[in-house]
Amino acid sequence: MAARTHPTARQMRLGAELRKLREAAGLKAREVASFLNSTSAQMSQVEAGIAAVSAERIRRLAAHYACADEALIDALAAMAGDRTRGWWDEYRGVLPQVNLDVAEAEHHATFLREVVITHVPGLLQTPGYARAVFRYMRPELPESELVPRVEHRLRRRAVIEGGQPTPYETIVHEFALRVRVADRQASLVQLRWLLDQIEQGHTTIRVIPTDQDGFAGADASMMYLGGPVPQLDTGVRDAPTGTLFIDAEAQLKRLRTLFRTVEQASLEPAASRDFIHRLTKEL
Numbered sequence: 245m246a247a248r249t250h251p252t253a254r255q256m257r258l259g260a261e262l263r264k265l266r267e268a269a270g271l272k273a274r275e276v277a278s279f280l281n282s283t284s285a286q287m288s289q290v291e292a293g294i295a296a297v298s299a300e301r302i303r304r305l306a307a308h309y310a311c312a313d314e315a316l317i318d319a320l321a322a323m324a325g326d327r328t329r330g331w332w333d334e335y336r337g338v339l340p341q342v343n344l345d346v347a348e349a350e351h352h353a354t355f356l357r358e359v360v361i362t363h364v365p366g367l368l369q370t371p372g373y374a375r376a377v378f379r380y381m382r383p384e385l386p387e388s389e390l391v392p393r394v395e396h397r398l399r400r401r402a403v404i405e406g407g408q409p410t411p412y413e414t415i416v417h418e419f420a421l422r423v424r425v426a427d428r429q430a431s432l433v434q435l436r437w438l439l440d441q442i443e444q445g446h447t448t449i450r451v452i453p454t455d456q457d458g459f460a461g462a463d464a465s466m467m468y469l470g471g472p473v474p475q476l477d478t479g480v481r482d483a484p485t486g487t488l489f490i491d492a493e494a495q496l497k498r499l500r501t502l503f504r505t506v507e508q509a510s511l512e513p514a515a516s517r518d519f520i521h522r523l524t525k526e527l
Contacts (some may be wrong), residue, residue: 246332247424247506248414250341251292251293251294252293252341252344252345252346253342253345253347253348253489254323254348254349254352254357255293255296255474256292256293256449257290257293257323257476257478257489258291258293258294258297258320258323259290259294259297259489260291260293260474260491261316261320261476261491262290262291262302262305262320263291263295265305265309265310265311266291266305268309268311269308269309269310269311271308271309273287273288273291273322274287276305276308279308280301280304280305285370290515297324298324298325299321299322299324299325300351301324301455302317302320302324304323305316305438306320310390313475314472315472315473316473316475316476319471319472319473319475319476320474327338330343330347330348330351331347331399331402332347332348332396332399333351334353335392335396337394338392339392339393340519342486342487343393343396345487345489346400346480346487347396347399347446349469349478349480349489350367350400350403350410350469350485351402351403352469352471352472353403353410353469353470353478354410354411354470355410355412355413355470356403356404356410356411356412356413356414356467356469356470356473357412357413357414357467357468357470357503358412358413358414358415358466358467358468359414359461359464359465359466359467359502359503359506360414360415360416360417360420360465361417361419361420361422361462361463361464361465362417362423362425362465363377363418363420363425364416364421364434364438365414366397366400366445367400367401367403367404367412367414368401368414368437368438368441368447368449369397369398369434370430370433370434370437371390371394371398372425372426372430372433372434373396373425373430373433373434374393374396374397374398375390375426376425376426376430377425378390378394378397380391380425387480388440404441404447405444405448406445408446409447411446411448412446412447412448413447413450414446414447414448414449414450415449415450415451415452415503415506415507415510416449416451416452417451417452417454418451418452418453418454418519419454421438421520421523421524429527431527432443432524432527435520435523435524435527436524438520439517439520439521439524442513442517442520448513448518449513449516449520450507450510450511450512450513450516451510451516451520452506452509452510452511453511453519456509456510458509459506459509461502461505461509464502464506465482466479466480466481466499466502466503467479467480467481468480468496468499468500468503475493477491478490478491478495478496479491479495479496479499481499482507
């Protein structure tokens, strides 16, 4: 089991799921370590994502834990066996680790749902829009650091483009569509890009009008990523302390409920398309 200095969010998630299975079986780490002829310290490293674990060992552990959920076991084994280096690895040491983790999570998601209140979703931002956002939020960044951030954000769009796009639903507040993060031309390009993505048919956009009654979700921004099995769904939310990756079922349930609640306050997709089209005429 090779040690890692900086495990990714995906690697830590695999370890966390193995810990859940062990705890559900009522076993201590030292008991499992003895079964594997290992040590408690090594087991702790595996469950923290610091040490790698093979697909074969995951199946042995699942059998030892009397886990009969074959779909979950297969999904965990696939996570362990995936040694693919994605395009995001090109930015390792260039961008914060969380940027890479988000891109990797999106790449492996089976579906994506997002709620955004203050900005156009990152997956749908144009170059001019993304650049203006980064420049405003981090004015101290030199051009050499600004460019890779914008580039990385644009490359994330690969998951909703191409021959096999990941189903993507997003709910955007009118406020985010109206705010000019740059200038009139940049806003017009951004809105037209949203309309183009709708026409492509693989992205569903819903708009919450400013005059919508009963919407109190100013802090509702979040992303929900579907896993290969429901137990491996992931939530992503920004917090004062940084970006949080959520895997606890109770919290995931809250995010699913939040999405449905916000969805009820939004326009239907066709009406949302017409709404965005009207905004382009008003610019």
